[in-house]
Amino acid sequence: MSIEDKLKQLEEKKSKTKNLDPQAAEKQHQKGKLTARERIDLLIDPGTFEEFDPFVKTRSTYFGLDKKIIPADGVVTGIGLIDGRRVALYSQDFTSLGGSLGEMHALKIVKMQELAMKLGIPFVAMNDSGGARIQEGVDSLRGYGEIFLRNVRASGVIPQISLQLGPTAGGAVYSPALMDFIIMTEQATMYITGPNVVEAVTGEKVTHEQLGGGVVHNEKSGVAHFLAKNDEDAINIAKTLLSYLPDNYLQDPPKIATPDSPNRETPLLLEIVPDEPNLSFDVKEVINEVVDENTFFEVHEDFARNAVVGFARINGRTVGIVANQPAYLAGVLDINSSDKIARFVRFCDAFNIPLVTFVDTPGYMPGTAQEHGGVIRHGAKILYAYSEATVPKITIVMRKAYGGAYIAMCSRHLGADAVFAFPQAEIAVMGAEGAANIIFAKEIETAENKEEVRKKKIEEYREQFSNPYLAAERGYIDDVINPKDTRKIISYMLDFLRSKHEDSVPKKHGNIPL
Numbered sequence: 001m002s003i004e005d006k007l008k009q010l011e012e013k014k015s016k017t018k019n020l021d022p023q024a025a026e027k028q029h030q031k032g033k034l035t036a037r038e039r040i041d042l043l044i045d046p047g048t049f050e051e052f053d054p055f056v057k058t059r060s061t062y063f064g065l066d067k068k069i070i071p072a073d074g075v076v077t078g079i080g081l082i083d084g085r086r087v088a089l090y091s092q093d094f095t096s097l098g099g100s101l102g103e104m105h106a107l108k109i110v111k112m113q114e115l116a117m118k119l120g121i122p123f124v125a126m127n128d129s130g131g132a133r134i135q136e137g138v139d140s141l142r143g144y145g146e147i148f149l150r151n152v153r154a155s156g157v158i159p160q161i162s163l164q165l166g167p168t169a170g171g172a173v174y175s176p177a178l179m180d181f182i183i184m185t186e187q188a189t190m191y192i193t194g195p196n197v198v199e200a201v202t203g204e205k206v207t208h209e210q211l212g213g214g215v216v217h218n219e220k221s222g223v224a225h226f227l228a229k230n231d232e233d234a235i236n237i238a239k240t241l242l243s244y245l246p247d248n249y250l251q252d253p254p255k256i257a258t259p260d261s262p263n264r265e266t267p268l269l270l271e272i273v274p275d276e277p278n279l280s281f282d283v284k285e286v287i288n289e290v291v292d293e294n295t296f297f298e299v300h301e302d303f304a305r306n307a308v309v310g311f312a313r314i315n316g317r318t319v320g321i322v323a324n325q326p327a328y329l330a331g332v333l334d335i336n337s338s339d340k341i342a343r344f345v346r347f348c349d350a351f352n353i354p355l356v357t358f359v360d361t362p363g364y365m366p367g368t369a370q371e372h373g374g375v376i377r378h379g380a381k382i383l384y385a386y387s388e389a390t391v392p393k394i395t396i397v398m399r400k401a402y403g404g405a406y407i408a409m410c411s412r413h414l415g416a417d418a419v420f421a422f423p424q425a426e427i428a429v430m431g432a433e434g435a436a437n438i439i440f441a442k443e444i445e446t447a448e449n450k451e452e453v454r455k456k457k458i459e460e461y462r463e464q465f466s467n468p469y470l471a472a473e474r475g476y477i478d479d480v481i482n483p484k485d486t487r488k489i490i491s492y493m494l495d496f497l498r499s500k501h502e503d504s505v506p507k508k509h510g511n512i513p514l
Helices: 003-017 023-028 036-043 062-067 103-119 138-154 172-177 195-202 210-214 213-221 231-243 285-288 333-350 368-371 375-388 403-408 430-438 441-446 449-463 469-473 483-499
Strands: 050-052 075-082 085-092 124-126 160-164 167-169 179-184 190-191 226-228 298-299 307-314 317-323 355-361 393-402 420-423 427-428
Touching: 023 103, 036 075, 036 085, 036 124, 036 231, 050 103, 050 195, 075 103, 085 103, 085 298, 103 124, 103 441, 124 172, 160 172, 160 231, 160 483, 179 231, 190 210, 195 210, 210 213, 213 420, 231 368, 285 317, 285 355, 285 483, 298 368, 307 333, 307 483, 317 333, 333 355, 333 375, 355 403, 368 375, 375 403, 393 403, 393 483, 403 427, 420 483
Parallel strands: 085 124, 124 160, 160 179, 167 190, 179 226, 317 355, 355 393, 393 420, 393 427
Antiparallel strands: 050 075, 075 085, 298 307, 307 317
16 A cells, blocks of 8 residues: 555545534534534634544444444544643534543543643633443443543642533533533533433422523532633633633743733722722722723622622732622622632632732621521631632722621731721721620610610720721731722732742641531
8 A cells, every 4th residue: 555545544534533424513503502623623723733532432342332433432632722822622522422421532531631730731621412421331430530530630730621512411510510610601501410310309390401501500509600602602711711820830820911000090999989888889890990901800700799709910910809799798708609719719829829809798697597508617618718828818908897707808817918908997896886786785775865875886886996997006907008009009019929938837638628
C-alpha cells in the first residue's frame, strides 16, 4: 500500500470518528442545542483545537455494542486555546448513542483531566449525555468513579468549569457537582432520579424541568452558578469566567490594562448608602461604583439573593467580591447565603484571588426553620472559610454589622488584613431598638410614658454604641473613611498587600462543618 493509499485510509477512518449524520445534527438543532463539535468550534480559538483519542471505541461486546458504530465513543476530547490561553476539555456527543458514558468514553475524559493537572491548565467539561451506558454495566460505573477521583484531585489545583448543555442524570451529576462552577442552559436538566421514578416512588408528578431544570438549580437548589439562554450563551459565560481566573493555584490571576484610575473618587456612595439603618439599598450599585467600570461578574446571581458574590477588577486586577444585600431580606445571613459565601471565599483563596467584603447585615436569620435546618452548622462555614483564607482580605463596613454576623463577615477577628468603616456604620451586639428593650426593660416598663422613654433609651444606646468609633478605639476598625475615598483606599491596600504570605498550621486538612 502506497503512502497515498495510507493517507486516504487515514482520512476515511477519521471521517468515521466524526458523527456527520445531518439528521442527527438537525435533531440537536431542533432541541435548541449544538452538536459536540460545533460547541468546541465556538469555545476554542480557530485552528487551535487538537483532538485526542478520536479512534477510541468501546471494548464491550454485550448487547451487540461491538456491531454498533459509536463515533469517538460518544465524546470529543482534546486541548486548545481560549483567548490565547491553554485549556483541556471534553464535549459529549448526544448524537452518538445518546452521549452515554461507557468505560472508554470515561477513560478519554480521565486522560484529559490528568493532562490538565500535569500542565496546570483549566479543565472545561461540556455535558450532554443520557447517563451511564447500561449495556456496559459496572464498567460504566467504574468510569464515573475514575472521573470523580480526578475531579477531587484537581480541586484547588486547576479551575474546573462544567457546562450543562443537555440532560445529566444519576451518577453523572456528581462530576459537575465536584467542579468549581456549573453553567446550565435553559435546555439542560440535572437530577439523581427522573420524573418516572419520582412518580413511582412518591406519587408526585413532575416534569423534567420542574425536577431539575436550569431555573430550578439556579434559583432553588444553588447547584448551578449561571443560567444561560442557550449553548452560545453558556460558552460566552465560560469564556468570561476564565478571563478572571489564573491557570492554576501557583499563578496569580491575569492583570488587564484599564483606563479607570485607581484614585478615582466614589462620591455616589454618599447617595447610595443611606444613613438610616432601616432603609434598603442595592449593594450592586456600591460594587459597580467601586470596581473598574463594567467588570463586575456576578456568580450565583439567582440563588440566596440576600448575599452577593462575584468577580471584578480593581486597577486591572481580579478580586473576589462578597457583600450583604440590604435590598433582599435586609441582607440577613441564613443557611443558603452562608453556603454561597463560604464556597466562593474558598474558591478565591485556592486561586490567589484577593477578597473585598462589603458589610451591611442585621445578623443571622431567626426562626425554627433556620435552626432546624442547621443554620449553626451552615453559618459556621463562613467563619471557617474566612479564617482559613490566606489571600489579602479587605473589609468595608457600610452600615449594620451586628452580633455574630459582624464577626462572620470577614472581621479583623477572622484575619482580615484591613477593615474600614463608613461614618454611618453600626458595630454592635444588636440593633439599638432590641438592645434598649433588653437593657432598659425595667425603666421602660415602670415609666408613665413608656413609648417616650423607650425612644429616649434607644437614642442613648445608638449614640453610645451604634457607631464605628468604639470598635475603632479598640483597633478592630483600622480607619473610619469618607465613602468617596472607598475605591482609592481599596486599590491602595490591594497593591500594598500583594506580597502577603501566610503559612498554614501544618496538618493533613481541616474539618469544615459540612
